[in-house]
Amino acid sequence: MTDQEKILSEVTDSDYKFGFHTDIETETIPKGLSEDVVRLISAKKEEPEWLTEARLKAYRHWLTMKMPKWANLKIPEIHYQDIIYYAAPKQGAKYESMDEVDPELLDTFNKLGIPLEEQKQLAGVAVDAVMDSVSVKTTFQDTLADKGIIFCSFSEAVKNHPDLIKKYMGSVVPYTDNFFAALNSAVFSDGSFCYIPKGVRCPMELSTYFRINAANTGQFERTLIVAEDDSYVSYLEGCTAPIRDENQLHAAIVEIVAMENAEVKYSTVQNWYPGNKDGIGGVYNFVTKRGICKGDNSKISWTQVETGSAVTWKYPSCILRGNNSVGEFYSVAVTNNHQQADTGTKMIHIGKNTRSTIISKGISAGKSQNSYRGLVKVLKGAQNARNYSQCDSLLLGDKCGAHTFPYLEVDNKSAIVEHEATTSKIGEDQIFYCNQRGIDTENAISLIVNGYAKEVLNKLPMEFAVEAQKLLAITLEGSVG
Amino acid sequence: MLDIKDLRVSIEDKEILKGINLKVKKGEVHAIMGPNGSGKSTLASALAGRDYFDITHGKILYEGKDLTELSPEDRAREGIFLGFQYPVEIPGVSMVNFLRTAINSIRKYRNQDPLPAGDFLKLMREKKKIVEIDSDLTNRSVNEGFSGGEKKKNEIFQMALLEPKLAILDETDSGLDIDALRIVSNGVNKLRSPENATIIITHYQRLLDYIVPDFVHVLYKGRIVKSGDKSLAKELEEHGYDWIKQEVDSEV
Numbered sequence: 001m002t003d004q005e006k007i008l009s010e011v012t013d014s015d016y017k018f019g020f021h022t023d024i025e026t027e028t029i030p031k032g033l034s035e036d037v038v039r040l041i042s043a044k045k046e047e048p049e050w051l052t053e054a055r056l057k058a059y060r061h062w063l064t065m066k067m068p069k070w071a072n073l074k075i076p077e078i079h080y081q082d083i084i085y086y087a088a089p090k091q092g093a094k095y096e097s098m099d100e101v102d103p104e105l106l107d108t109f110n111k112l113g114i115p116l117e118e119q120k121q122l123a124g125v126a127v128d129a130v131m132d133s134v135s136v137k138t139t140f141q142d143t144l145a146d147k148g149i150i151f152c153s154f155s156e157a158v159k160n161h162p163d164l165i166k167k168y169m170g171s172v173v174p175y176t177d178n179f180f181a182a183l184n185s186a187v188f189s190d191g192s193f194c195y196i197p198k199g200v201r202c203p204m205e206l207s208t209y210f211r212i213n214a215a216n217t218g219q220f221e222r223t224l225i226v227a228e229d230d231s232y233v234s235y236l237e238g239c240t241a242p243i244r245d246e247n248q249l250h251a252a253i254v255e256i257v258a259m260e261n262a263e264v265k266y267s268t269v270q271n272w273y274p275g276n277k278d279g280i281g282g283v284y285n286f287v288t289k290r291g292i293c294k295g296d297n298s299k300i301s302w303t304q305v306e307t308g309s310a311v312t313w314k315y316p317s318c319i320l321r322g323n324n325s326v327g328e329f330y331s332v333a334v335t336n337n338h339q340q341a342d343t344g345t346k347m348i349h350i351g352k353n354t355r356s357t358i359i360s361k362g363i364s365a366g367k368s369q370n371s372y373r374g375l376v377k378v379l380k381g382a383q384n385a386r387n388y389s390q391c392d393s394l395l396l397g398d399k400c401g402a403h404t405f406p407y408l409e410v411d412n413k414s415a416i417v418e419h420e421a422t423t424s425k426i427g428e429d430q431i432f433y434c435n436q437r438g439i440d441t442e443n444a445i446s447l448i449v450n451g452y453a454k455e456v457l458n459k460l461p462m463e464f465a466v467e468a469q470k471l472l473a474i475t476l477e478g479s480v481g
Numbered sequence: 482m483l484d485i486k487d488l489r490v491s492i493e494d495k496e497i498l499k500g501i502n503l504k505v506k507k508g509e510v511h512a513i514m515g516p517n518g519s520g521k522s523t524l525a526s527a528l529a530g531r532d533y534f535d536i537t538h539g540k541i542l543y544e545g546k547d548l549t550e551l552s553p554e555d556r557a558r559e560g561i562f563l564g565f566q567y568p569v570e571i572p573g574v575s576m577v578n579f580l581r582t583a584i585n586s587i588r589k590y591r592n593q594d595p596l597p598a599g600d601f602l603k604l605m606r607e608k609k610k611i612v613e614i615d616s617d618l619t620n621r622s623v624n625e626g627f628s629g630g631e632k633k634k635n636e637i638f639q640m641a642l643l644e645p646k647l648a649i650l651d652e653t654d655s656g657l658d659i660d661a662l663r664i665v666s667n668g669v670n671k672l673r674s675p676e677n678a679t680i681i682i683t684h685y686q687r688l689l690d691y692i693v694p695d696f697v698h699v700l701y702k703g704r705i706v707k708s709g710d711k712s713l714a715k716e717l718e719e720h721g722y723d724w725i726k727q728e729v730d731s732e733v
Binding site: 427429430432433434435436437438439440441443447448450451452453454455 | 529530531552553554556557558562563565568569570571572573574578579580582583584586587590622623639643
């Protein structure tokens with residue numbers, strides 16, 4: 001082993017710092033999945049009948065489907081009957097004030113750097129926290145309500161705003177969409193709902209933190225964001241999980257609807273437990289995220305920093321139906337040790353003068369495999385569609401892999417579609433140059449990697465960008481030469 | 482300050498430096514000249530701690546410490562600066578961010594608090610004047626898209642900012658036009674003090690018209706074959722390296 005390889009392996013061997021487990025009384029149902037389990041989940045959540053029926057329909061459809069095999073991922077068979085499909089902190093989700101919240105739970109969120117109470121006052125970020133399956137606490141509801149903004153857990157929305165949920169749930173990602181979407185539609189537990197009325201600019205960042213805590217539990221949350229005409233919202237999502245030897249399943253759905261002139265920014269910092277350095281444990285992350293630019297001049301922007309999960313399967317997409325609508329996808333995906341990621345986007349151009357931008361930065365270290373998979377589709381009627389895609393891969397060491405799978409389907413001659421791709425390695429020269437200025441190798445890597453990912457990190461809201469930079473450094477700690 | 486004793490360096494069993502002896506004291510400027518392939522850049526790399534070769538014999542003492550036991554970053558923190566012959570580009574990393582990280586790494590090593598952002602920017606402004614560097618240059622990514630002259634100026638700018646005790650300038654004059662050469666040399670001269678020392682590695686004599694050395698050494702085939710004062714450089718300029726080569730080769 002050369003010195004560089006040694007440093008590389010040291011950096012990549014660093015520990016996951018969100019791996020604690022909260023000792024909290026949890027209510028779970030028996031493991032396994034059946035129509036009875038689907039009904040039980042629905043009953044636990046006191047759902048109306050139409051929703052129970054919708055779940056059952058999705059479940060029955062799921063039974064006819066097979067797990068997709070086209071991704072560049074090696075996944076051992078998942079035993080769906082060994083998973084618990086519902087877990088909730090026992091005290092339930094009905095808190096009247098912060099005092100009633102289990103102190104252990106609050107402590108958990110504090111450890112994650114989300115002091116709800118503090119955040120409430122200082123940061124001006126409204127937070128919805130989802131622990132295992134239940135939304136624990138949504139802050140700032142009153143302030144937002146003044147503007148007519150609805151920001152609450154999905155379950156609450158089902159109770160309080162059934163018409164909106166009925167109208168929009170499944171309208172962007174139908175349960176028939178794919179295997180994991182069907183599964184989620186059958187057993188989804190909770191999540192967030194956000195509604196921005198016409199003409200309203202949401203005055204603060206809305207944010208959801210997801211946490212898997214209970215063992216052997218799957219997390220299946222769904223998020224629905226509806227932005228009416230001329231509205232704006234920026235939405236953040238963060239995720240962590242405890243260190244466990246067994247793999248945990250996470251299959252989520254995010255749906256975004258943007259009406260005329262509306263803009264939605266959706267930022268994710270995904271840091272689920274990636275497994276240990278030998279590839280034991282870690283979260284299987286199968287997520288369907290899609291937004292539709294329904295109205296003219298609308299815009300949806302996805303920004304993601306993906307550092308966690310043993311397996312990531314995720315393609316946040318935009319359906320550009322409105323004329324002049326804009327879709328953006330900015331992604332940094334880091335894989336280390338034995339992590340595998342197959343991630344990218346789909347941009348479907350339907351309306352006239354629609355534009356999309358894809359900037360994907362993959363960083364692979366250790367023995368990981370990192371794939372970009374993206375589809376740009378221009379339909380017949382999409383006159384003057386424009387797409388620019390840039391897919392860069394950075395390799396740290398020589399045991400990892402980077403792959404790019406761009407798909408282009410263009411049915412309109414006026415379209416201009418550009419694709420650029422580069423692959424580079426962190427150079428010894430760059431590291432030595434930093435060393436010679438007094439910067440040690442780890443900081444040098446962190447500088448270089450953050451520089452490489454800057455175009456994407458710049459798209460994140462300020463406080464998130466700082467977190468994301470630290471996260472990149474931690475993920476690659478000990479990793480390069 | 483610096484005491485190199487019988488230094489032998491090999492790259493993959495090929496001996497490049499065959500017993501270098503050199504003493505540098507505070508306040509001195511030494512020029513190391515020599516034809517291509519004589520081992521000049523290898524010497525600079527050995528001092529800075531580049532690890533693609535083996536030190537097979539000898540010692541490098543710097544302020545009494547054995548330099549070979551220090552990592553490259555610790556050598557930098559101890560006050561050794563290498564002006565690169567080919568400065569490296571680091572895309573996406575701004576000069577400001579890069580230098581602030583550098584200066585604070587060095588300060589941390591010396592048990593000093595990080596420099597507040599305001600003070601740092603003030604320091605940058607002051608030092609920029611020394612090399613007449615454009616403001617927008619420092620807002621760009623490290624060396625990215627810089628012209629050859631800008632890269633070299635940037636090296637001297639960094640030297641000014643980091644205030645090293647021992648600066649090694651590796652072929653700083655290569656690729657410079659006459660104006661850039663003047664600016665770079667002026668910068669180096671302004672930074673000269675009784676407290677620091679400079680080693681200038683160069684192929685040509687012309688840089689030494691601007692930066693006047695106290696000592697000139699000729700490196701040939703991995704050995705210092707001749708040392709003298711600045712007049713030695715003049716002699717080389719007039720007669721080329723051939724007479725030295727002949728002298729040395731005839732001895733063998």
